[in-house]
Amino acid sequence: MQVELERIEKSPSLKDQAYQRIKTLILSGRFSGGGTLNIDWLASQLGISRTPIREALLLLEQEGLVQTVPYKGTFVVDVSKKDVEEIYQVREVLEPLAVRLATPVIPDDELKEMEALLASISGEIERRDFECYFKSGIQFHDLVAQHCNNSVLQQLLGSLMHRVYSVPVFSKKRPVDHMRQSFREHCLVLDAIMERDVAKAGRLMAEHIKNSGKRVAELIQDQS
Numbered sequence: 001m002q003v004e005l006e007r008i009e010k011s012p013s014l015k016d017q018a019y020q021r022i023k024t025l026i027l028s029g030r031f032s033g034g035g036t037l038n039i040d041w042l043a044s045q046l047g048i049s050r051t052p053i054r055e056a057l058l059l060l061e062q063e064g065l066v067q068t069v070p071y072k073g074t075f076v077v078d079v080s081k082k083d084v085e086e087i088y089q090v091r092e093v094l095e096p097l098a099v100r101l102a103t104p105v106i107p108d109d110e111l112k113e114m115e116a117l118l119a120s121i122s123g124e125i126e127r128r129d130f131e132c133y134f135k136s137g138i139q140f141h142d143l144v145a146q147h148c149n150n151s152v153l154q155q156l157l158g159s160l161m162h163r164v165y166s167v168p169v170f171s172k173k174r175p176v177d178h179m180r181q182s183f184r185e186h187c188l189v190l191d192a193i194m195e196r197d198v199a200k201a202g203r204l205m206a207e208h209i210k211n212s213g214k215r216v217a218e219l220i221q222d223q224s
Contacts, residue, residue: 014052019059021046026065026076027162033078037066063162079163081220087164088213094157095144095209096202102147103193103201111194114143118187125179133179140186144193144205164216178215185211 012020022042025031037057043050057074060066068074079087117136124132138161145157185208192201 014048015055015059018042018046018048018052018056022053022056023060023063023065023162026060031076033076035076037074037076039074064159065162077163081217084164084216084220085213087160088209088216091157091160091164092206092209092213094153094160095141096206098148098150098153098157099144099189099193099205100198100202101149101153102144103196103198105149106143106147106193110143110147111190114140114190115194118183118190122183125176125183128176128179130179133183137182137186140190178219182208182212182215 022031022037031037039050039053039057042053046053057066057068061068061074065077066074067077117139121129121132121136141157141161145154148154185204189201189204189208192204
């Protein structure tokens with residue numbers, strides 16, 4: 001006799017949980033560039049064994065966020081000013097392509113969700129809530145990448161975003177005028193996508209990435 005059974009929900013593995021936790025700590029700046037990632041300490045702090053920590057670090061190394069040096073240990077990758085300049089040069093080419101590919105196909109409901117998210121954080125930006133601004137930026141660029149329907153482009157963009165978000169200036173309070181400008185540019189690109197104007201969306205995205213690169217370069221210069 002057959003009966004209907006409720007499907008078992010698959011919970012994230014320890015490796016996946018460790019990967020997400022460590023990655024968040026790197027991207028938020030809690031683990032700074034050049035810093036050592038001690039496996040024993042991480043295992044103790046996260047309350048799990050060394051094996052899922054090692055597996056998580058291997059994934060992060062594949063993404064370019066950490067580097068293992070034989071006989072020395074595992075370190076958070078340090079991104080230089082030159083690295084940032086080169087990353088933004090490539091982003092200025094790839095992200096307009098991604099948005100041109102994604103503009104005709106991003107579902108209306110997802111666009112409305114993004115519109116509501118951006119509307120909800122405008123006040124947070126004025127209150128200098130950097131974390132809120134930072135997360136919304138990641139979600140905005142992820143939305144475009146997820147719908148460009150090009151797996152190679154998605155992988156390239158993912159790698160670039162991981163590297164640039166590990167730069168120390170992204171983990172500190174940025175000038176509110178920088179946050180306002182970037183937020184405004186996100187809104188303009190989103191408007192063009194919602195209008196399904198492929199050329200306009202591509203042009204605005206190129207301008208946004210170019211402007212963002214200049215803003216990050218200013219911050220790096222100020223801290224050097």
